[in-house]
Structure formats: C-alpha cells, structure tokens
Amino acid sequence: MKKEKLMIVPFLYGAFLSLAITWGYQLEKYDHLELMSIRYLIIWLALSLAIGILVSLSYKLLDNKKAQKSLHTRQHWSYSDTIFFKRIWLILILCQIPVLLAVFPGFFCYDAQDEVNEVLTRTFTTHHPLLHVLLLGGAVAFGHKLTGSYNAGIALYIVFQMIVIDAILAGLLTYLRRKEVKKLVLILFTLFFGFFPTVVMYVLCSCKDGLFSAFLVLTIAFLFQLQDDLEAFTTSRRKKVFFVLSAALMMLFRHNGFYAYLVMIPFMLILYKKAFKKVVVMFIAPVILYLALSAAMSTVLQADSSENQEMLTVPIQQIARAYTYNRDDFTEDDIDALLQYLSEDALSLYTPRVSDLLKSQFDNEAYASDSAGFWKLWFKYFKKYPVTYLNAWFMTSYGMWYPGAVINVYQGNTMFTFTYTDSSYFAYEVELPGERHSFIPVIDAFYRKLSIERFQQNTPVVSLLFSPAFYFWLYMYVACYYARNRKLKACRPLMLMLLVWLTVLLGPTYLVRYAVYLWFGLPLLLMIDTRGKQAL
Secondary structure (H helix, E strand, O other): OOOOOOOOHHHHHHHHHHHHHHHHHHHHHHOOOOOOOHHHHHHHHHHHHHHHHHHHHHHHHHHOHHHHHOOEOOOOOOOOHHHHHHHHHHHHHHHHHHHHHHOOOOEEOOOHHHHHHHHHHOOOEOOOOHHHHHHHHHHHHHHHHHHOOHHHHHHHHHHHHHHHHHHHHHHHHHHHHHOOEOHHHHHHHHHHHHHOHHHHHHHOEOOOHHHHHHHHHHHHHHHHHHHHEHHHHHOOHHHHHHHHHHHHHHHHHOHHHHHHHHHHHHHHHHHOHHHHHHHHHHHHHHHHHHHHHHHHHHHHHOOEOOOOOOOOHHHHHHHHHHHHHOHHHOOHHHHHHHHOOOOHHHHOOOEOOEOHHHHHOOOHHHHHHOHHHHHHHHHHHHHHOHHHHHHHHHHOOHHHOOOOOOOOOOOOOEOOOOEOOOOOOOOOOEOOOOOOOOOOHHHHHHHHHHHHOOHHHHOOOHHHHOOHHHHHHHHHHHHHHHHHOOOHHHHHHHHHHHHHHHHHOOOOOOOHHHHOHHHHOHHHHHOOOOOOEOOO
C-alpha cells in the first residue's frame, strides 16, 4: 500500500527558512535579535506561509516522473569510465591553471605563515592539523631549499592540492556517469568546478579546508555507494580500504571532522543493524587509524596540546559579550574571577562577529588549573542573560544559515597587503615569506574584487550563489523532499555533512572556508537513489 505524503514538511521547511531570514536580517542590521517585535513576528508568519506554499508546489512538480527523468537517462558512451575520469580531471586542471598563473604562487593565506613557521622552527602545536602543517610546511621548505624561492615551495603545494582535489571532483562526476546522469548535467558540473570562483579559490588556497572538504565529499560518496549496493561494497576490499583512507584523511585535515564522524557512527550502525557485522569494522577503522596517526605525529613532533580556546570559542564569546554590555552587573569577585581567564585588554577585543582575537588571549593555564571556576561563572551569567548568550552565539554563526548575510567579519583588520573594509569573503593575499607575481593581472584583479569588495555579495540573485547559507538550504530543500515522500533514509549519507555543518556553528566566526564542502558536494544530491539495495 502506498504511503501518504507528509504534506506538513514543506511548511516546516518554510517556517525554519523564514525564521533564518527574519532572525538573520535582525542580526545583520542590529547586531542582536528583536524577539519581542510584533512586526517581525508577522513577517515571519507571512514568509512561512508563502515559502511553504511555493515549496509544496515545487515538490509536486518534482513528483512528475518526466521531471525526474530529465536528469537521468540511459545513454551510450563511446569510451570507458577510466577515460572519462582522466578527461574530466585534465579539463578541471586546465580550467584552473590560468587563475593559478594570475595569482601565482597561489592563495597563501589563512594561518599559512603560522603553519610554515612550525616546520621551519621545528616547534609544533596541535592547534592546526599536523598532517596539513607537515605537507604545507614541508613543500615550502623543500621548494626553497631546491630553488632558493619560497614561491616555488608554495606553488609546489598548491599544484599538489589542485591535482588531488580535482581528482576527487572528477571521481564524483564519474560516479554520476555510472548512475546515468545526463551528459548536459555532467558538462554543467564540470564547468562549475572548473570556473566558479568560490570553488577555484579553495582549490588554489593553501588552507586545510580545501582538502578537508574534498575528502569529506569523497567519504559521503562512498556512503552512497554502500547504500546503493551494500553487498557489492562490503565484499570489495578495495572499496572498503578507500573508504577507510578517505574518512581518516578527512579527520586528519580538520579536527571537527573527527567529532562529526564519531557522532555519525552509532546512527549508521543502527541504520545498518541488519548488516551490523559487515559494516562495523569498516565504520570504526577510520577512527582507529586517525587516532593512531595523530598520536604518532604528536609524539614524534613533540607537539604542544595545551590549548583549549578552540573548544571554548562560544562560551568565551558569550561571557565576554555579557561583560561588555552588562559590566555594572558583575560583582567585584566575579570580575576578578573572569580576569583570571581573560584580561581587561583581552575583553576589550570583543567584536560581535568574530572571536579570533579574543580567544587568542584566553589563559589556558588558568583554565587547566581551575576549569570548574570558569564554568561556574559562565553558568551564573547564563541564567542572568540567556538572550545575551544567544545573541553572542548567533552573531558568530548566522552567516551559515542566513542567505542574505554579507561576509565581512574581519572589517578593519590589516593584513600583509591590504586592510579589510567592505568584504572579507576570501583572504586572497600571499602571506610572507611568499610574494605575489601575477602573470595575468586582469584575472588577479577580478579575484581581488571578489575577495575584498562587496561586488558579488551586493548583486541580487548572484549573491546567493556565493552564500554558504543558500547552499545549506538547498541541501535541506532536497532532504525535505524525500522526507515528505517518506524516503528520508535515502539521504542518510548526507548526515555526515550535516554534522560537520553543526560543528561549524560552534566555531569562531562564519567564513566560506568553513563550508566549502557545500560547493564541492553538489553532485551528491544526484546520488540520492531510493532504489538502492538498502539493508534496513
């Protein structure tokens, strides 16, 4: 018997999206929520209804089998998957090389100097993933030793990363080809990965987020293959090994990847309970490999692991906001207690949209000796100012869920070659010891404009294509479609992406770099298949 559709789902989607729009607008305009505003309540209700109706109508169009077949069709290919993969891989690299030449030696930014200095000074910490520190710092040091130029080392790393990421993206499109996705769709994805600025920025950027995002979407693609044919996947040693390596590398390139994957495991084991013995080792092995390699690198490099501020980003920001706006309500004893962890100078660095400067001044030794004192103080003022705490958290994360957010969290910060004024969409520059030598100045100027001017962020409709929040709601739109049709289990591999996104909400600010996987992962939406041989 055919189950009835859950017609409430489109309206739930509308309610949450309209809430994100309403609250996001308030945070962007006032730096706080207007929770008691009747005007915004009416706007939220009206938007909820309008979006719910539009989404419901769009889902009815998607129900049309002809609409579904417009993306998938049986077609003849005159060459193998291997040749297709190699061609797409080469095309992507060729598309991106002109940009690399324009911004030569590449985008060397976002903690790049700090990571390289760890290698050059042989002084390591676990603040940055050690695997990335060794790869980036090692490449820069090797290039400099070989040629006498730091630029050569930076370019060496960027080219290596470009080859790896483009190989993964080509692999995603090759899998779509096997799933009989139309040639036109594959061509559009190839053009998107080859030319869309946000994708190219992070393929050619030295920060860890590019490789992390690539291995994240690769891991999810393997989960879709597992879902499509559990028996074929679990009996293939090659596929299981690649899955384990991909998941472990994903965790090694970003710490929050580990936490997200760890949370995912029990859910996956429950969902695959009928095939528990076939999947349990495969799901746990990446964690063991990650922990072993992390411990080995930390031990061999004698890395300092005493920092706590990354884990405490949100609480630090919350207590600092409460102190900044309500200092007169703090008792002298509480002020003295707070100053043990954050000095007056540190507290004066509080800015609503980013906690980097503030958290860098956090006294880790004081926290290590009396963490209970910090949490006691935090909880006391949470009870007094819950909305202040909510505002503090939302102000560093709303760009991830409000499509209209202008990413300019670093406004006023002076970097090596410029000062952020209108936009901090992307860091763009080459940090020391590198130096930019553009071979195609017009492309270089275009990427500078995209990075530190509002340009695309102020352009209606176009701005959405550059917004991480827009892509988040796109993924949710697709997931809600399957939920409405009572087939949400078909989307279960995307759980890992959602968990990673949730960890980002606890981060220091909202930047595109923390959500690059939303761009890289778009082909995943066409991997959802309700016909898979699911073991449920």
